[in-house]
Amino acid sequence: MLTAENKKEYYQSLIDKNGEYEGVFYVGVKTTGVFCRPTCPARKPKFENCEFFETAQQALLASFRPCKRCCPLSHPHQTSELIQTLVKAVEDNPSMRWKEKDFQALSIDASTVRRQFKKRFGMTFVAYARARRMGLAIKQIKSGEAVIEAQLEAGYESGSGFREAFSRLMGVAPALLGDRTILKASWLDTKLGPMLAIADENILHLLEFVDRRGLERELERLRQRLKAAIIPGVTSPIHSIEKELKEYFEGSLREFNTPLMFFGSPFQMSVWQALNKIPYGETRSYLDIAATIGRPSAIRAAATANGANQFAIIIPCHRVINTNGDLGGYAGGLVRKKWLIDHEKLSLSKTS
Ligand SMILES: [Zn+2]
Known part of the structure; x- marks a missing residue:
C-alpha cells in the first residue's frame, strides 16, 4: 500500500509533469473515472480526487479507464496502433471475453498481441481485458455503495458496459433480486494489494486477491451453486476477517477463526x-x-x-x-x- 508520503510525492510530480516518474505510478481521477500517466497534458485534478497506483493493472481493477489524451497503456512517445485499436475495442465493449476468433475478426494475430502487451505493460491483452471487466464489475464493491437500479437506469457511465459486467459476475440487477440468496462482498485493502471477501450473514464464502487468475470463474461458480446474487456490503464474517487479516499482516495473528464455508470434492x-x-x-x-x-x-x-x-x-x-x-x-x-x-x-x- 502507498504511504501518505508516496502520495504527496506522486502528486507533486503530477503537478510538475515530471517525466522521471513515468512507469513509477499511474493516477486515477475519481471525478472523471480515467487514469493517466504522470505527464498527462490534461488539467491536473485536485489531490483529494486522485488515487495512485503502481501498475496500470491496479488502476484497471479499481475500475478506471485509460485516458484518451496521455494513453497510459502505451509506452511514452511510442504508440502502437495495434494496442490502441485493442484498447478502444475493450472500451467499446468492456464486458466481452476475448476468444481467438475475435482477434481473427479484427485481422489481428493473437500471439503478436500477447507479445506486444506483455512487453509494454507486463500483462497479456487477455489479462488487460479481464482487469478492465473485473474493475467495472467490482466498482461498487470497492466504494462500498449499494448498487441502485436507478443509478444504472440513469446510464451510469453510459455505454461502459457496467451493467453487463456487473450482472455477469454478480448476478441479476439488484432491483430484480426478489428473494434470492444474497451474498455481500467487500473490498479489503492489504499490504499485498486489494482482496475481495464474500460472505453471508454467518459464514465466509470467499477471500481472494482481486487480480488472481480464475477469480471470475470462481465467482460464477459460487453464485450458481448458491443461486445467489452478490452485492456490495459488509456482514459480521467480513468484519471478522478484515480484523484478522490486519493482525496477520502485523505479524500478531497465527491462526484464523472466521467461520469458513468449504465446498469441494x-x-x-x-x-x-x-x-x-x-x-x-x-x-x-x-x-x-x-x-x-x-x-x-x-x-x-x-x-x-x-x-x-x-x-x-x-x-x-x-x-x-x-x-x-x-x-x-x-x-x-x-x-x-x-x-x-x-x-x-x-x-x-x-x-x-
Ligand atoms: Zn491523461
Missing part, C-alpha cells in the same frame, strides 16, 4: 485439511501433502486442489512449495507467495 476437502495443519512459518512440499492424505502418488492432483481453495492466506496454500525448494505455483502470483512465507518466518523469529 472429498479429495479437495482432505487436501485443504492437510494444508490447515501446516504450522505457521513452515513449508511443506506437494509430496508431503499427498502423503499426509494417504495418496502419495497423487502429487499433481494435490497441487491442483491446493490452488482450488477459495480462501487465500487463511488456508495456507502459500506454505506448499516444490520438493527441491523452488516456490512452485501460486494463483495470486509468486511475489505474494514469497512475501507471505518470508513474513511468517520473520514474525516467528521475532517472538522466539
